[in-house]
Amino acid sequence: MADMDDDELLDALGVEVAPLKASSRTPREERIIAGFEDILRFHQAHGRGPQHGEGGDIFERLYAVRLDQLRKLPEARALLAALDAPGLLAGASSAAADVDVLDEDALLAELGIGDVAQANDDLTVLRHVRSSLEKRAAEEVADREPCKDFETFQPLFEQVEQELKAGVRKALRFGRDASVADGNFFVLGGQLAYVAEVGDTIKAPNGESDARLRVIYANGTESNLLRRSLQRALYKDDTGRRLSDPDMGPLFGGEAEPDDIESGTIYVLRSKSNHPFVAAHRELIHKIGVTGGKVETRIAGADKDATYLLADVEVVATYKLHNLNRVKLEAIFHRLFGAAQIDLTIEDRLGNPVKPREWFLVPLSVVDEVVQKIIDGSITGHIYDIKIARLSKL
Template identity: 80%
Template structure:
């Protein structure tokens, strides 16, 4: 047989070869599809569309905002028609959250989107939604299924959210410590994950040890991925984080940190200012501070310092603590009493407007209770209710 090339041979055999089609989708279209597939996964797990509402999981609320946005994009209806078997795009957008009333930063925060430079005038674009290939490379996880006993784990996720807000836990970039054990919390692929179980040790193909995990996610799903797969996913994910454990020893730990004070004082001050508002509410307005030195030294010259309302102050309470972390402690007070922070602007000695911080409209006995709860660790279980001026269970 005379030498013939491949095309001639296929033609002689009667085989028609359809030319390979290069993907004609734009990066924007790929992101829209990937974002909608997340919503489809939620629908498959729960049998309904994601909904808004403060009682909903944060990821369900994120998907709900995303679905509302997709419903408003004419191109999305055409692009996603072949995927939308449940008819999610034909539904009526929820009015629980009016995305038109959100500024761009608020909308980006709801969508869980970063700050990469893009068209700042188009807030309806689903930005930074990863393609399927990127998600698989970042997660390397087994297929997720609905967690049938999620009611056991939901309180844990709610507790973690409170501890993050109060400063009892913080997030660290994954990499320094690559260990994964039962009871650990991580953020992977933008979702909070809890390692509920670690199976028996097995040998990986490369001879190293591994184990099958049961990982529960805050959106009510779970997976049984391998430990090394989770490690790789966390390491490759730029947003991958480990949540620190908290030790309710003398103000959260015995290991020194950069902002730790070996021995310190929480002090509570009352202003002697003649400002009409301060005068009227003097018994209720208090400044809460932390110092590693003398309180008297700290408040010296208060009359010349706008931080102290340009007036003398009275020390009404002090609390001695050991091995305390100044930044973490101050964050706890600000989170706890943030809703009751004094909204008062005064002029400093040079006529410049100043809005002093660390002054709160909180009764002294409530501050005393908060300090005691910090000491015993129960501070994470309460919030401050400005209406009743007391700490209540959350």
């Protein structure tokens, strides 16, 4: 047996040796297939194809762009047909970029494939090796896990979105030395992030102080990354933003602004509607509004207006104010009571379905408390907790 060569030894052991088959794929085709396999793995994990939009993480959005570009690549459909059991390539392209104007090399570059023909024999070129930046991004995403108590934080995200639309908050560019504190909101990777907790201060390997954070994301996930890691990610993200604290601005002041009215009235109404839901909760359902004229004139003909539930109303409270910025004031009420807005559909006089707005399931005592806090400026940082029907601090 000592005189046997390798083939004879394997034959004696009964091992059949099949000759290695050279791959018939070009390096370019192999990388197109590898890129599509990433998309297939995403489909298998989530039960759908990757989609565009700020709601998805960075990798989903990258896969969505890659899929759109593969749909435009001439040879991709034939090359990937055997793999495309879910029919992903048959969908319509929805990428924001116009991939029709790109040639094949440009498309491959967008896919991260590039022109491999010239570099194929270059041993100095690393292949299938992710950069340290890609690794850090992948680790950050991988560290996220479902937030089990997300229902506690969801109203905060909804409130912040309303504050941004109303101009109560602003999205500011994140600076190199910007701080990160408990209760801060940020935009990272196109997604809202909330710092729910800041742990005890620890010493980083370079001797500087750091802390472990609990960060909640608007898509229902959370992570426990370090404060300096979040700072670096925000600084390097061109779209990274810090959301300013609520700025109620000049609700009342000595100088007039474009949306100011010289004097005005906040009014609170209670409906006399016979609708079963309204009748059952009449003492809690209120409409809150602001007018620069007389309240009586504003509610005249309420029984003919779907805005007032096609019924007469009772004025249960009024608050006279001066130098009032009506837009910002109404934004505050919607910010606080948006989650308590009633979901009610009635028919107007022509039988068309109407969903009246600005009716909230809020006790009158809470409305009064909110108005007093608006006047003294302490409303900032409060939310209305619909579970206990009371104001609470953030």
